[in-house]
Amino acid sequence: MQTYSFVKVHPEDSVAVAVQNLAASTVVEVDGRSITLLSDIPFGHKFAIKPIAKDEPIIKYGAPIGSAQTDIAIGEHVHASNIRTLLSEKAEYHYDKNLADLFQTKAKERQAKWQGKVPSIKAFRRENGSIGIRNELWIVPTVGCVNKIAENLVAWANTNLAKADFYDGIHVWAHPYGCSQLGDDHEATRTILSDLVHHPNAGAVLVLSLGCENNTPESFRALVGKVDEKRVRFLTTQEVSDELAESKKILSDLYEVMRQDRREDVGMDNLVVGFKCGGSDGLSGITANPLVGRFCDELTAMGGTGLLTEVPEMFGAEQLLMNRAANEDVYAQTVKLIDDFKQYFVKHEQVVYENPSPGNKAGGISTLEDKSLGCIQKGGQAIVTDVLSYGQRVQKRGLNLLSGPGNDIVSTTALTAAGCHIILFTTGRGTPLGAPVPTVKISSNSDLAAKKPNWIDFDAGRLLTEEADTVLSDFLSLIKAVASGETLAKNEENGYAEISLFKDGVIL
Known part of the structure; x- marks a missing residue:
C-alpha cells in the first residue's frame, strides 16, 4: 500500500x-x-x-x-x-425528514447484509435474558466510609477465591460519596450505584453499607428493587461485630453460587458497546474514531446497541447527529440533550467552547468543533434510536446518546452504569484508564501503539497503509475475542478499573 x-x-x-x-x-x-x-x-x-x-x-x-x-x-x-471557534451558547437546529429517511434507507441496507448471519460470542446468560461478558464478583459501597473494608475484602478474595471458567475475579467500585450530598447529586450517586448492582458483567454483588449514611441501607435497597437474592447480598457493617468475617462468608457463598455459571453461544447482537475517546490528536477523527464508527454501523445493523456520550464534545457537530434521529421525538430529545448541557456551562459561568486540552492542541486539534467533528465519527452513520439521561440504563437497540461530560473516568462510569458490556476507547496521546468493564484502547497512530503496547489493544494507524476492510475485519475479531473472554483488554491485564461520579452541587 x-x-x-x-x-x-x-x-x-x-x-x-x-x-x-x-x-x-x-x-x-x-x-x-x-x-x-x-x-x-x-x-x-x-x-x-x-x-x-x-x-x-x-x-x-x-x-x-x-x-x-x-x-x-x-x-x-x-x-x-x-x-x-464559531460556537455560542445558543444555536438553531432543524429536522430534515428527507435526510433522515436517506439515513434510514442506508441503515436498512446494512441490516440486510447481516440477516441470518449474525456472528456469535461466548457469554454468560442471565436469568433476566441479558448477557454478561465477564462473571465477576462486585462490591458496591453505599458510602465512601467503607471503601477500605471493601479493599481488604478484595485482597482476601484474590488469595482465597481461585480464578476459574466461572469466575473472572473481584472488584470494589470505591467512591467518596453516599453521604454529605444533597438533591440531584445525592440521587445521581444512588442511581449510578444501583445501576452497578444490576450490571450483567457481575455474576454476584455484595452491597456494603456503613449504616448511618444519607444513602441509607433501607432506601438504597428499595431503589435497587428486584434482584436475585442468591446473587445480590446486602451487609450493614455497623450492625455486626466482625464485618470482615461476615463479608468473607457472604463472598464465599456468592462464589459458590457462581460456580454453576458457564459461557454459551449468544449472538453478537446482544452486545451493548460504549464509545469513548480521550487524549485525542489530529488523527483520532481520521483513523481510530472512523474505525469505531464502522464497527458501530455493523453492530447496530446486526441488532446490537452502541452508546455515545461526551456531550460537550458534540458541540459544533450536533446537527449531524440530529440528522440521523429515528424520528422527530428523538430529534427533540437530542436538541434538549445539547441545550441542557450548554446551560450547565452557562450556570457555572463557563464558555461552552473551552474544551480542547493542551494534549489535544499539541496533537493538532485547534477548536472544539475540530474535536467534536472527529469525536462523533465513533457513531458512524447509525440511526440514533434513543437519548438517555445520566444514570439511565439502555432500553432500545441501535445508537443511543447518553448525557455525560467529556471527562474520561466520569463518562466511562456513566457508560458502564447504562449497561455497556465493553467500552471502545480511542486515543492519540495514550491513556492507561480502565472502566469497570473491558476498556479496549484503540490508538489513532502506529507510533503510540509501538511505544505503549501495555496500554494499547489495537492500532488504527494501520488505516493509513492498509485496506480499511482488512483493518475492520481484524478489529471485529479482537472485539469478539475480548467479549468471549478469550482475550483480556490491556486495562484488565494491568488491573486498571475504577469509577468516578458526576457532581454539580455542594458537599456538606
Whole structure:
C-alpha cells in the first residue's frame, strides 16, 4: 500500500492533515496541484490547501471547524493562532425528514447484509435474558466510609477465591460519596450505584453499607428493587461485630453460587458497546474514531446497541447527529440533550467552547468543533434510536446518546452504569484508564501503539497503509475475542478499573 504524508478528509475541505512531520518548503500534491508548505507542519496538524480569507469558515470533515482570524495562505499552518471557534451558547437546529429517511434507507441496507448471519460470542446468560461478558464478583459501597473494608475484602478474595471458567475475579467500585450530598447529586450517586448492582458483567454483588449514611441501607435497597437474592447480598457493617468475617462468608457463598455459571453461544447482537475517546490528536477523527464508527454501523445493523456520550464534545457537530434521529421525538430529545448541557456551562459561568486540552492542541486539534467533528465519527452513520439521561440504563437497540461530560473516568462510569458490556476507547496521546468493564484502547497512530503496547489493544494507524476492510475485519475479531473472554483488554491485564461520579452541587 502507498504511504501518505497527509490526508484530505472530505472533498470540500480547505485544510489537509499531516500524517508525518513535514518540513517547511516540502512540496505536496493535493488534488493534482503542487503546494509548498510555508512552515513546519507537525504530525496531526493542519495546513491550508486553498486560500482562506479572514473570517471565512475553515472546513474539515466537510464542515466548519472555526473561522480564520487572519488571511491564511495556501501551505500555511492552520492552528490555534489563526483560527477561532464559531460556537455560542445558543444555536438553531432543524429536522430534515428527507435526510433522515436517506439515513434510514442506508441503515436498512446494512441490516440486510447481516440477516441470518449474525456472528456469535461466548457469554454468560442471565436469568433476566441479558448477557454478561465477564462473571465477576462486585462490591458496591453505599458510602465512601467503607471503601477500605471493601479493599481488604478484595485482597482476601484474590488469595482465597481461585480464578476459574466461572469466575473472572473481584472488584470494589470505591467512591467518596453516599453521604454529605444533597438533591440531584445525592440521587445521581444512588442511581449510578444501583445501576452497578444490576450490571450483567457481575455474576454476584455484595452491597456494603456503613449504616448511618444519607444513602441509607433501607432506601438504597428499595431503589435497587428486584434482584436475585442468591446473587445480590446486602451487609450493614455497623450492625455486626466482625464485618470482615461476615463479608468473607457472604463472598464465599456468592462464589459458590457462581460456580454453576458457564459461557454459551449468544449472538453478537446482544452486545451493548460504549464509545469513548480521550487524549485525542489530529488523527483520532481520521483513523481510530472512523474505525469505531464502522464497527458501530455493523453492530447496530446486526441488532446490537452502541452508546455515545461526551456531550460537550458534540458541540459544533450536533446537527449531524440530529440528522440521523429515528424520528422527530428523538430529534427533540437530542436538541434538549445539547441545550441542557450548554446551560450547565452557562450556570457555572463557563464558555461552552473551552474544551480542547493542551494534549489535544499539541496533537493538532485547534477548536472544539475540530474535536467534536472527529469525536462523533465513533457513531458512524447509525440511526440514533434513543437519548438517555445520566444514570439511565439502555432500553432500545441501535445508537443511543447518553448525557455525560467529556471527562474520561466520569463518562466511562456513566457508560458502564447504562449497561455497556465493553467500552471502545480511542486515543492519540495514550491513556492507561480502565472502566469497570473491558476498556479496549484503540490508538489513532502506529507510533503510540509501538511505544505503549501495555496500554494499547489495537492500532488504527494501520488505516493509513492498509485496506480499511482488512483493518475492520481484524478489529471485529479482537472485539469478539475480548467479549468471549478469550482475550483480556490491556486495562484488565494491568488491573486498571475504577469509577468516578458526576457532581454539580455542594458537599456538606
